[in-house]
Amino acid sequence: MRIHDLNELDREAFAAALHFAFELSPWVVERAWTARPFPSVEAMHGAMMDVLNAASEDDKLALIRAHPELAGKAAIAKALTAESTAEQAGAGLDRLTPEEFARFHDLNAAYGKAFGFPFIICVRLNDKSSILRAMQARLSNDRATEIAEAIKQIGLISKLRIQDAVTD
Known part of the structure; x- marks a missing residue:
C-alpha cells in the first residue's frame, strides 16, 4: 500500500x-x-x-494489555494475531526448550504480578536470550518506567509493521 x-x-x-x-x-x-x-x-x-x-x-x-505474553498461553493456543505470531517465531520463541519455556513462564508471571500488564519488547530487534535478559533486568524498574518503556517498545513494533506494509 x-x-x-x-x-x-x-x-x-x-x-x-x-x-x-x-x-x-x-x-x-x-x-x-x-x-x-x-x-x-x-x-x-x-x-x-x-x-x-x-x-x-x-x-x-489498554494498548499495553492488548499485547500477548511472550511465549505465553495465547502463543501455545495459536491465538495470537498474525503479526505477533510471525514476530515471536522470528525471535525463536516458538522453538523454546522446556527450560527456556519455564523461564519465560516464570518471568511473565513475576512481571505481570509486579506491573499488572505483560512485558513488551520489540522481539524483531531481539532474540530469546536478549529478551530473557531484558525481562529479568526490567523487573527492578518502577511501574511508571515500565509503562514508558512499553510505549517506547510499542513504537518500535508499530514502526516496523508499518514500514513492512506501506511505501512512500
Missing part, C-alpha cells in the same frame, strides 16, 4: 487498512487520521506516536 493512497482514505478505511500496526488497538491509527495528508511513512508513524503519547494512562494501559 502507498502513503498517497492511504492519505485519500476516509477515517474508517484508513483505520481498517492499518489496524494491524498497534496490537488490537485501531484507535491509535484512527485518531492519527486527522493529521493527514502525510508526506511520508515516517511522518505518518510520527503522528500515530503523537496520538499514543498524548493518550490517557488508561488508554495506554
Whole structure:
C-alpha cells in the first residue's frame, strides 16, 4: 500500500487498512487520521506516536494489555494475531526448550504480578536470550518506567509493521 493512497482514505478505511500496526488497538491509527495528508511513512508513524503519547494512562494501559505474553498461553493456543505470531517465531520463541519455556513462564508471571500488564519488547530487534535478559533486568524498574518503556517498545513494533506494509 502507498502513503498517497492511504492519505485519500476516509477515517474508517484508513483505520481498517492499518489496524494491524498497534496490537488490537485501531484507535491509535484512527485518531492519527486527522493529521493527514502525510508526506511520508515516517511522518505518518510520527503522528500515530503523537496520538499514543498524548493518550490517557488508561488508554495506554489498554494498548499495553492488548499485547500477548511472550511465549505465553495465547502463543501455545495459536491465538495470537498474525503479526505477533510471525514476530515471536522470528525471535525463536516458538522453538523454546522446556527450560527456556519455564523461564519465560516464570518471568511473565513475576512481571505481570509486579506491573499488572505483560512485558513488551520489540522481539524483531531481539532474540530469546536478549529478551530473557531484558525481562529479568526490567523487573527492578518502577511501574511508571515500565509503562514508558512499553510505549517506547510499542513504537518500535508499530514502526516496523508499518514500514513492512506501506511505501512512500
